[in-house]
Amino acid sequence: MSRRVARWLPSVAVATTLLAGASRAQHPPPLDGNPPLGSLWHFLSDSSRARWVRPTASLVLPGTGQLLGGSERGALYLVAEALLLTRFFSLQHDGTRDAGEYRNLAFSVARGAFSPEVRDTAFEYFEAMAKYIESGPFDMDPGPDLVPPWDERTFNGRIWLLARQTFFADPDSIPAPNSWEYLQALDFYRRRAVGPNFRWSWRGAALEQDLYRQTIRSSDQAFRRARDQLGLLLANHLLSAIDALISTRLRGGAGPAGPSAGVRLGRARLHADPYLLVTLQATF
Incomplete structure (x- = not known):
């Protein structure tokens, strides 16, 4: 197995776990058809609080605001977060390892x-x-x-x-x-x-x-690319929060019907390194 493939395996594992959890999170086990009164899910799913709860939740953890609104695209934000975090820690590890090697030579x-x-x-x-x-x-x-x-x-x-x-x-x-x-x-x-x-x-x-x-x-180069990943992580948080804010206001805090804002993930290659493309789209 090549080092490049092995490096991305943790991302795939984390992303798969998040997708499974996200699918379950959209339909939490109800109690008599409703979330338990006083529970965290009852608080978060209350439509009267959706205008500020969902954007805030997405700002803290990308995708959660979308999942609270019943939108499956929240899983995409979670997967993007997992991939970016894995890439960040991998680059930090590579930079630290190489720093130890050149210091030993010096x-x-x-x-x-x-x-x-x-x-x-x-x-x-x-x-x-x-x-x-x-x-x-x-x-x-x-x-x-x-x-x-x-x-x-x-x-x-x-x-x-x-x-x-x-x-x-x-x-x-x-x-x-x-x-x-x-x-x-x-x-x-x-x-x-x-x-x-x-x-x-x-x-x-x-x-x-x-x-x-x-x-x-x-x-x-590894440390500089790790800093670039931090910028992409911040962008993912902001995009998810803006997406949740737009969706909540357009729908009036209701369910997933009507106008929507979404995210599209893609891959691009700049020089020798793959980059994750995150595109925010709004449909009116």
Whole structure:
């Protein structure tokens, strides 16, 4: 069984369960033909409260407002919710797994020779590790004065170049060490350069750095797609609530006859990833 098929099996199982439950929920067991007085179902199915109960119920859990009104399309909202939630948690899992892999490469390969202690830091630091072969030394002078590196192939050398371009009239001409320009450039460098405790180097480990780049890119894409799923989840809640509101007002809180608003689900493919299309339709 392929990983893609296995990834969607939980969604199918959840969707099947929701469909079965939704079918039963539309016709709850009555007591003498009516819901038990004082029960939650009696409260929710009261037509006098339908104008606000059903949209609110759909906003909390998509599809419930439609099911309370006797509309089978509520099951579609529930299935969409299950699929989107499953996709969200799957992407979060993939992003977290890949994040652990690229951090392990960073700590064991690139930083292993300089700092055996594992010290986590901002994501921008790990992004810089993917772009530069090494951080370079923080200070070229063993004495008390700070002397930044000039090798622009390294991260720190690039930061020092940016500091010179920002504060010096000529980046290749160094002003007096006690001048305002030089002191400002040093401060700029000191606040942005990688210190000795976070120094790294991929020299002699080109394959590992290439794997690192692929893994950090994969992790970042998974987290961004997970955020996209949150947007789709929010849209599903809002669409279901609006659908329930329109349907309830058009029908005056009555049953499923008359004008209706509905939802249509579909699948589309953008690049290599499938996306769920949710289209709201109103019939007057």
